Amino acid sequence: MDEQVIIAIGREFGSGGHEIGKELAERLKVSFYDRNLLDHMFIGAEDVKETMREYEEKLSHPLFSRRVRGHSNSLAETLAEMQFDFIRDKASDGESFVIIGRCAESVLRDNKNLITIFIRGDREIKAKRVEKIYELPERDVYSKMDRHDDQRKKYHNRYGTYKWGDSRGYDLCINSSKLGIEETIDLLEDYIEKRIEKMNGE
Amino acid sequence: MISHMGELEMLSIEQVLALGIFALMFILIILDKVERHLVTLGAAALMIVVVFGICMQDGGAILRALNVTHFADRSFWIASEAETAVSTGINWETIIFISGMMIMVEGMGRAGFFKWLCMKIAALVKYRPIPLMIAFMLISFALAMFIDSITVILFLAAVTVELAQLLKLDPIPMILSEIFCANLGGSATMCGDPPNIIIGTALHYTFLDFITNTGLISVIGLGAVVIYFMLVYHKELIQEKVTEEDIKAMPSPQSVIRSRRDFYISTLIFLLAVILLITHAHTHLTVGFIGVMIAIITLLSVGKDMRLLLEEVDYKTLLFFTGLFVVVSGLEETGVLELVAMFIQNVSGGHHLAMIAIILWVSAIASAIIDNIPFAATMIPVIRTLSVSTGMDLSLLAWALALGTDIGGSATPIGASANVVGTSVSNKNGYPITWGKYCRTSIPATVIVIFIAMWILFWYSIS
Numbered sequence: 001m002d003e004q005v006i007i008a009i010g011r012e013f014g015s016g017g018h019e020i021g022k023e024l025a026e027r028l029k030v031s032f033y034d035r036n037l038l039d040h041m042f043i044g045a046e047d048v049k050e051t052m053r054e055y056e057e058k059l060s061h062p063l064f065s066r067r068v069r070g071h072s073n074s075l076a077e078t079l080a081e082m083q084f085d086f087i088r089d090k091a092s093d094g095e096s097f098v099i100i101g102r103c104a105e106s107v108l109r110d111n112k113n114l115i116t117i118f119i120r121g122d123r124e125i126k127a128k129r130v131e132k133i134y135e136l137p138e139r140d141v142y143s144k145m146d147r148h149d150d151q152r153k154k155y156h157n158r159y160g161t162y163k164w165g166d167s168r169g170y171d172l173c174i175n176s177s178k179l180g181i182e183e184t185i186d187l188l189e190d191y192i193e194k195r196i197e198k199m200n201g202e
Numbered sequence: 203m204i205s206h207m208g209e210l211e212m213l214s215i216e217q218v219l220a221l222g223i224f225a226l227m228f229i230l231i232i233l234d235k236v237e238r239h240l241v242t243l244g245a246a247a248l249m250i251v252v253v254f255g256i257c258m259q260d261g262g263a264i265l266r267a268l269n270v271t272h273f274a275d276r277s278f279w280i281a282s283e284a285e286t287a288v289s290t291g292i293n294w295e296t297i298i299f300i301s302g303m304m305i306m307v308e309g310m311g312r313a314g315f316f317k318w319l320c321m322k323i324a325a326l327v328k329y330r331p332i333p334l335m336i337a338f339m340l341i342s343f344a345l346a347m348f349i350d351s352i353t354v355i356l357f358l359a360a361v362t363v364e365l366a367q368l369l370k371l372d373p374i375p376m377i378l379s380e381i382f383c384a385n386l387g388g389s390a391t392m393c394g395d396p397p398n399i400i401i402g403t404a405l406h407y408t409f410l411d412f413i414t415n416t417g418l419i420s421v422i423g424l425g426a427v428v429i430y431f432m433l434v435y436h437k438e439l440i441q442e443k444v445t446e447e448d449i450k451a452m453p454s455p456q457s458v459i460r461s462r463r464d465f466y467i468s469t470l471i472f473l474l475a476v477i478l479l480i481t482h483a484h485t486h487l488t489v490g491f492i493g494v495m496i497a498i499i500t501l502l503s504v505g506k507d508m509r510l511l512l513e514e515v516d517y518k519t520l521l522f523f524t525g526l527f528v529v530v531s532g533l534e535e536t537g538v539l540e541l542v543a544m545f546i547q548n549v550s551g552g553h554h555l556a557m558i559a560i561i562l563w564v565s566a567i568a569s570a571i572i573d574n575i576p577f578a579a580t581m582i583p584v585i586r587t588l589s590v591s592t593g594m595d596l597s598l599l600a601w602a603l604a605l606g607t608d609i610g611g612s613a614t615p616i617g618a619s620a621n622v623v624g625t626s627v628s629n630k631n632g633y634p635i636t637w638g639k640y641c642r643t644s645i646p647a648t649v650i651v652i653f654i655a656m657w658i659l660f661w662y663s664i665s
Contacts, residue, residue: 041632042632045632048632048633048634051634051636052634055634062232062233062234062235063232064615064616064637065234065616066234066573066615066616066622067234067622068352068619068622068623069352069516069519069619069623071622071623071626071627072622072626073615073616073621073622073625073626073629073635075629075634075635075636078626078629078630079629081630082630
């Protein structure tokens with residue numbers, strides 16, 4: 001690949017966004033960043049990683065956080081800013097990668113090699129996937145999905161340019177339930193390759 | 203009691219509106235969605251237009267709230283022997299003093315004073331973890347007596363992280379202890395913490411009044427917290443070893459001084475400010491006058507960098523204070539704070555010790571959760587009324603309020619500005635301080651010091 005390419009994927013919980021992103025990274029032979037971002041940020045500090053994991057892609061409760069002269073006690077907020085800096089550094093180093101969530105489509109919006117995608121899914125199909133992966137009883141599946149999506153939405157709406165899932169914030173929005181995970185990956189790979197061709201041609 | 207409860211139930215329309223504006227302001231400050239200076243200024247505008255203008259139709263109340271004529275009084279600049287006049291509304295003396303100190307501190311920071319001091323002390327104790335932690339606790343306390351705790355922690359925590367990275371130490375115990383001592387040091391003097399400046403200027407107490415009362419209590423508290431933090435962290439500190447190679451790799455304290463000329467001048471200005479504050483009871487210079495003088499000397503000393511220094515002043519905080527004072531004056535003018543005072547009087551049964559305990563503990567608990575500056579500003583008229591109605595020595599209530607708000611703020615990561623800044627510096631450098639980690643150490647330390655303060659205030663009251 002001549003040009004740098006960065007693929008930022010937003011996703012609904014259970015839509016397969018993570019799996020799709022990982023497979024795309026493998027096919028494109030580029031780095032893949034999701035929760036493993038913390039492994040790259042805090043090399044060798046296992047206890048720090050464990051603590052930070054609880055605050056990833058989350059918002060602090062307003063009653064438990066305060067801001068003074070640009071400083072905030074909120075770990076979630078500090079971690080978000082640290083991750084944004086990390087993502088920006090990776091992008092400015094010229095690295096190609098696929099990144100899941102973390103408002104990357106907004107953080108890197110000025111990068112001309114950025115491709116932004118939002119993956120959603122039909123509620124019942126997502127529920128079946130979640131039930132299978134997490135081996136949860138059906139009654140817990142929907143609450144888990146709602147909880148995670150709510151967290152992602154709040155986090156994204158706090159830092160993102162457009163609201164979470166708003167089609168104006170992405171190059172492509174797709175329902176992964178219609179074609180299934182595999183065919184969605186094929187379609188997206190096709191789209192990305194065409195975009196890369198265009199980037200190389202410019 | 204019943205009759206007073208009845209009075210509380212029959213609030214006038216202006217009292218209800220003043221309370222509503224105050225409550226809205228507090229909620230918006232806590233929610234942190236709108237910048238807090240905009241919140242207090244907006245609330246102040248509402249108070250002036252709706253409560254003073256429309257409901258009370260009292261132009262005098264508006265003038266008292268804005269307090270602009272106070273500048274023309276000689277007593278604003280030079281205190282008379284027996285200053286008893288009580289000024290309400292915007293406490294311009296506090297705002298001017300804080301502005302002056304901000305300019306001075308900015309000058310000191312630019313010259314490299316704080317970093318030099320921290321590095322010098324670290325070198326003096328040969329970078330050994332236990333002496334280093336105790337030395338930084340003491341320097342945090344001492345600096346916070348004269349300089350705002352945000353600046354103290356900003357520099358101290360940054361140096362602590364830097365040292366910890368070079369010496370391979372865990373900086374979190376040191377940062378937590380520094381934060382606590384900065385708040386404690388702030389409680390020792392009239393200029394250490396904004397609540398003390400507001401209390402001192404509003405009730406006409408001097409630097410010496412503070413240092414001989416809250417200062418004494420804070421020093422005893424400092425002894426207790428040094429022992430406490432050592433007990434809590436000594437096992438971790440003993441395990442940490444600093445090698446000769448680590449020490450050799452440390453930068454020399456002199457290397458952090460940006461300009462020798464600026465360094466010496468800013469140190470001299472700081473010493474002058476300390477002398478002026480310590481002696482202001484004798485010289486009769488008000489803290490407002492001292493603030494203006496220090497600001498002018500600092501600005502003249504930096505020459506062409508004057509503009510840069512002025513740009514660094516935290517105007518938002520000054521505007522926050524301005525709006526806040528107007529809102530509190532709304533509560534005062536409408537008599538709401540008198541009702542609060544009556545309520546405290548009833549609950550305490552008029553017993554002096556109970557009143558001290560209530561003011562101290564309520565201030566401490568409230569300050570652990572909410573910003574202590576609005577709380578202290580609101581409580582000043584309350585303790586003044588309490589003192590008049592019960593005949594209790596006002597100074598005891600003032601010390602209880604100052605100690606409660608200053609020390610109580612140490613209990614949680616959001617209780618005081620220094621806590622927010624200290625935890626932020628630590629978090630940003632990859633040393634996360636969670637609420638649990640913070641509170642496990644700081645709540646017991648706060649309770650210990652508040653108990654010490656309570657017993658000493660009881661002793662003052664009895665003797």
